[in-house]
Amino acid sequence: MKIDFSHLTQILQRFKAKPYKIYPVLTPHTGKIIEFKIKEGEEVRGPSGKWLEKPGTPLFILEREKNPKLIRAQYNGIAQNIRTDLLNRFVEAGEKVLEIKHPLSQEEIISEVLLNALLVIRAPETARYILSPELGKRLEKEGLGKVSVKEGDELLIMTFMKRETPIFLKERGTYIIYQIYFKPFELVQAGEPLLGLCPVEDLPHLEKIIQRIKAEWSL
Amino acid sequence: MLVELHKKLKELIELAEYIRDIKGEEFLSIGNICNELTDFYHHFYDYSQEKIISFIQSYEEKLGKILIKAEETLTPYEIVKIVRHPQRFTLLDILENVYDSYMELGGEGELNIDPAVICAKAIITRRVGDEVYFHQVMVIGHEKGHGEEFRRGGSAAPWGNEKALRYMKMAETEGIPIHFYIFTPGAYPIEDYPGAAQQIARNLFYMSKLSVPTISFISEGGSGGAEAIGLTDLRLMAEKGYYSVISPEGAAAIEAKLKDERPPRELVEKMAKALKLTAKDNLQLGTIDRIIPEPPLGARRKDYEFFKRLKYEIIKATDEVVLQTRSLKMLRKYALSKQNFENFSYYVNWELSEDEKEILIENRYEKYRKMTQWAVLEPKSFFKCLAQRGTRLGQSIAYEVKYRVLKSGQKTFKRFFEELASESSLLLKPVSDPIKSVYNLIVGKKIRTKVRMPGEIEEETEVYVSPLALQDRTVTCPQAEKFGCPDLWVPDLYGEFCGVCPNCGYHFPLEYNWYLNNIFDKGSVKTFNDEIASGNPLNFEGYAEKLKAARKETGLNSALLSFEAKIGGISVVAVMLVADFRQGTVGVAEGEKFIRAVEFAKVSRRPFIALVHTTGGIRIHEGTMGVVQMPRCTMAVRDYVDSGGLYIVIYDNNSYAGPVASFLGSAPYQFALKSTRLGFAGPRVILETTGQPVPPDYHSVENALKRGHIQGIWDRRELRKKLFFALLTMGAPNLYYR
Numbered sequence: 017m018k019i020d021f022s023h024l025t026q027i028l029q030r031f032k033a034k035p036y037k038i039y040p041v042l043t044p045h046t047g048k049i050i051e052f053k054i055k056e057g058e059e060v061r062g063p064s065g066k067w068l069e070k071p072g073t074p075l076f077i078l079e080r081e082k083n084p085k086l087i088r089a090q091y092n093g094i095a096q097n098i099r100t101d102l103l104n105r106f107v108e109a110g111e112k113v114l115e116i117k118h119p120l121s122q123e124e125i126i127s128e129v130l131l132n133a134l135l136v137i138r139a140p141e142t143a144r145y146i147l148s149p150e151l152g153k154r155l156e157k158e159g160l161g162k163v164s165v166k167e168g169d170e171l172l173i174m175t176f177m178k179r180e181t182p183i184f185l186k187e188r189g190t191y192i193i194y195q196i197y198f199k200p201f202e203l204v205q206a207g208e209p210l211l212g213l214c215p216v217e218d219l220p221h222l223e224k225i226i227q228r229i230k231a232e233w234s235l
Numbered sequence: 236m237l238v239e240l241h242k243k244l245k246e247l248i249e250l251a252e253y254i255r256d257i258k259g260e261e262f263l264s265i266g267n268i269c270n271e272l273t274d275f276y277h278h279f280y281d282y283s284q285e286k287i288i289s290f291i292q293s294y295e296e297k298l299g300k301i302l303i304k305a306e307e308t309l310t311p312y313e314i315v316k317i318v319r320h321p322q323r324f325t326l327l328d329i330l331e332n333v334y335d336s337y338m339e340l341g342g343e344g345e346l347n348i349d350p351a352v353i354c355a356k357a358i359i360t361r362r363v364g365d366e367v368y369f370h371q372v373m374v375i376g377h378e379k380g381h382g383e384e385f386r387r388g389g390s391a392a393p394w395g396n397e398k399a400l401r402y403m404k405m406a407e408t409e410g411i412p413i414h415f416y417i418f419t420p421g422a423y424p425i426e427d428y429p430g431a432a433q434q435i436a437r438n439l440f441y442m443s444k445l446s447v448p449t450i451s452f453i454s455e456g457g458s459g460g461a462e463a464i465g466l467t468d469l470r471l472m473a474e475k476g477y478y479s480v481i482s483p484e485g486a487a488a489i490e491a492k493l494k495d496e497r498p499p500r501e502l503v504e505k506m507a508k509a510l511k512l513t514a515k516d517n518l519q520l521g522t523i524d525r526i527i528p529e530p531p532l533g534a535r536r537k538d539y540e541f542f543k544r545l546k547y548e549i550i551k552a553t554d555e556v557v558l559q560t561r562s563l564k565m566l567r568k569y570a571l572s573k574q575n576f577e578n579f580s581y582y583v584n585w586e587l588s589e590d591e592k593e594i595l596i597e598n599r600y601e602k603y604r605k606m607t608q609w610a611v612l613e614p615k616s617f618f619k620c621l622a623q624r625g626t627r628l629g630q631s632i633a634y635e636v637k638y639r640v641l642k643s644g645q646k647t648f649k650r651f652f653e654e655l656a657s658e659s660s661l662l663l664k665p666v667s668d669p670i671k672s673v674y675n676l677i678v679g680k681k682i683r684t685k686v687r688m689p690g691e692i693e694e695e696t697e698v699y700v701s702p703l704a705l706q707d708r709t710v711t712c713p714q715a716e717k718f719g720c721p722d723l724w725v726p727d728l729y730g731e732f733c734g735v736c737p738n739c740g741y742h743f744p745l746e747y748n749w750y751l752n753n754i755f756d757k758g759s760v761k762t763f764n765d766e767i768a769s770g771n772p773l774n775f776e777g778y779a780e781k782l783k784a785a786r787k788e789t790g791l792n793s794a795l796l797s798f799e800a801k802i803g804g805i806s807v808v809a810v811m812l813v814a815d816f817r818q819g820t821v822g823v824a825e826g827e828k829f830i831r832a833v834e835f836a837k838v839s840r841r842p843f844i845a846l847v848h849t850t851g852g853i854r855i856h857e858g859t860m861g862v863v864q865m866p867r868c869t870m871a872v873r874d875y876v877d878s879g880g881l882y883i884v885i886y887d888n889n890s891y892a893g894p895v896a897s898f899l900g901s902a903p904y905q906f907a908l909k910s911t912r913l914g915f916a917g918p919r920v921i922l923e924t925t926g927q928p929v930p931p932d933y934h935s936v937e938n939a940l941k942r943g944h945i946q947g948i949w950d951r952r953e954l955r956k957k958l959f960f961a962l963l964t965m966g967a968p969n970l971y972y973r
Contacts, residue, residue: 045722066928066930067930067931069930069931080709080722081707081708081709081722081724082706082707082708082709083708083709083710083711083722085711085722
């Protein structure tokens with residue numbers, strides 16, 4: 017597998033044009049919006065604290081059957097496109113009331129790009145994972161971005177209830193271990209990324225791109 | 236010579252700084268004196284010897300005068316400052332100076348089960364004429380340390396209290412007296428096993444029947460932490476000590492309803508005064524027995540005269556407790572004999588015989604039963620009093636006859652027949668059957684038929700409707716975001732659903748009447764002792780008005796309801812702490828009502844149930860009068876459980892602090908409804924004491940169960956059924972007696 021660099025450039029261009037993500041805030045059910053708690057362009061915060069115990073910024077109050085329900089922000093960002101015309105009007109469930117413009121940070125962009133670029137090994141089952149002993153030793157010695165693996169190499173061991181299953185590399189070619197997404201013996205949900213692999217020949221190019229992102233977004 | 240002078244000067248500086256710390260910079264310009272002294276100290280070797288001597292003499296005189304003035308104007312808050320000062324004596328100083336030798340158990344210094352609690356086997360000597368006698372005692376107490384971080388200022392962790400309990404048991408096995416020294420600002424409020432509140436409760440439960448003489452000495456008595464080793468036969472208190480339900484700062488924060496800011500100084504000082512926390516006040520209130528005098532501005536580490544006095548007092552106190560179990564004559568003789576600090580004219584053996592142990596425990600029960608009773612507000616007409624006493628006596632005789640005489644006779648008779656029948660069933664049947672049927676005819680099969688098999692309880696047909704349900708609106712479940720619960724229509728929620736979200740099982744708070752009407756059989760609830768009312772024993776400013784408002788709002792006289800009731804035909808005695816009345820806090824009236832209810836349950840041989848609608852702890856407005864309800868009520872519980880009673884506690888909503896750390900937490904069976912919060916101190920107090928924030932679900936009932944604090948989690952919709960089942964299974968077969 018080779019990295020599709022033209023696709024990457026497209027993604028990057030998209031990010032450059034819009035360096036943010038937009039999360040719409042929808043009504044959870046029908047009701048009447050009786051009050052807006054924020055104004056256009058104000059900053060809002062999602063739940064915070066060590067255990068997310070501090071609730072997000074109040075956005076608006078939706079009332080149904082004399083039950084005023086406070087809707088709060090779930091993401092950090094700027095409130096925009098507030099539908100003030102909906103005030104004191106009946107709304108359907110799933111109606112977009114406002115948007116939260118969430119500015120992307122350098123790390124978020126890099127991780128997004130990497131997820132698109134790399135060959136990502138995902139968890140086949142909800143289980144605990146560890147690196148295969150041999151690979152683990154090499155990684156400890158040489159570090160990320162240096163260790164290469166071939167087709168048929170043992171990458172990981174999936175362990176669940178004392179049952180251990182090895183996971184092998186099925187793609188052709190030689191790859192560099194570029195990213196590790198899990199912690200040993202931590203429960204990983206099925207479908208979550210475990211490893212990010214980069215084809216050996218594409219490594220210099222990819223690194224150049226990452227450098228460029230770092231330079232551009234630090235400004 | 237010069238060395239001695241240097242030392243003397245250093246001591247003077249220490250004294251001056253001590254006075255400055257207690258009384259403040261401005262007091263008789265003590266700040267300046269401090270500076271002058273330290274200046275002189277820095278240039279000590281520049282001066283001639285004569286100059287130094289005259290300088291020291293003049294300042295000694297000056298400080299002596301200041302000390303007397305300072306003593307005269309001492310305020311309660313300054314006493315609190317004295318107790319917290321690093322120069323004050325600690326338990327290790329006492330062990331060094333009062334006892335002749337000692338051996339620390341459970342660790343020394345930092346290498347310790349809990350450095351805040353010290354347990355030691357010690358030897359204390361008594362001189363009688365030329366003879367010297369040795370007494371072995373167990374010393375248990377808090378070690379504040381002189382500023383060491385690892386001592387946590389004497390805040391005992393749950394395992395520290397557990398350690399104390401372990402060595403109490405050891406002393407009991409060995410039959411030696413225990414001396415407790417209380418130097419704690421309060422227990423360390425963490426929930427890890429064995430749990431701050433639950434361990435204090437266990438300690439109290441055990442101490443109430445400890446069969447060795449116990450003496451406690453209070454220097455810093457911080458509420459529950461102090462009680463954990465404070466239930467004793469004789470309670471001494473240092474003259475400059477404090478014993479309080481809460482720190483003045485804490486009380487000020489609550490009174491001013493502050494969240495994060497520090498309370499103003501004036502308010503803190505006012506609270507220190509209002510809480511009546513000094514030794515003198517406590518003696519007046521009857522929460523302690525004796526005051527140990529201290530030098531002006533309190534004893535410090537090197538006040539050897541004070542330690543001599545303390546040694547004398549502690550021996551005398553132990554003597555008295557021991558002699559009280561013997562004859563009164565001996566005690567009188569002892570009191571008349573001339574004792575002095577150096578020499579005793581009497582030797583008392585501190586070992587007790589079996590009979591004496593029983594008397595000791597009886598005396599202890601009496602002592603605590605009488606404590607704070609003077610403050611119980613009860614409408615007192617002479618005839619009513621007499622009638623009440625008459626009924627009580629009549630009841631106890633009637634129940635005694637019914638259960639002790641009749642039932643035990645019945646029991647032996649029944650057992651005899653059971654054995655006889657099983658041994659030789661076929662052979663003897665023709666003989667035994669007629670006798671048995673005659674027996675059944677006389678005594679009746681009442682007991683047998685009354686007890687239904689588990690699970691046969693009927694649902695109440697007429698359902699009580701909560702006034703909360705009379706609204707046409709919906710509410711959102713607080714866990715809706717997590718579990719996606721639909722909105723709940725109020726009449727449904729507070730009616731059919733018993734205030735429980737059908738999707739996630741979240742329990743909404745309900746009013747106390749709901750429990751009275753839905754758990755117990757229709758019309759079976761009969762309250763008693765309603766007339767006992769919460770009073771204002773400390774004359775706490777503004778408290779009388781608050782009580783009045785609470786009384787008007789709820790129509791109750793105190794936060795505790797005590798009643799007789801039936802569940803599926805089983806009669807029980809129950810109490811309920813009601814949230815609506817001052818947050819279900821416990822004061823003198825509540826404690827007295829609780830004890831009377833327990834005693835009634837004991838006399839009438841019925842299961843005892845404590846429902847906790849909510850409890851916020853001990854009511855701070857009643858100071859130590861409230862705190863001593865912890866040992867008082869726990870003693871009643873211990874007495875009841877030991878005599879064979881079944882005691883079940885059910886928590887709902889919020890249960891915190893004092894009550895959980897005593898009469899609730901000491902129950903052998905504790906259950907909590909879902910969504911209950913259960914613990915010792917709230918998150919804010921934990922953050923202030925430990926410096927660590929706790930997760931939002933720290934006090935949740937699931938975590939309490941994981942830590943082993945409770946026996947199970949119940950659903951409110953099944954409460955009646957569960958309780959009935961519990962009564963049948965745990966109290967079976969005759970529902971009460973072992």
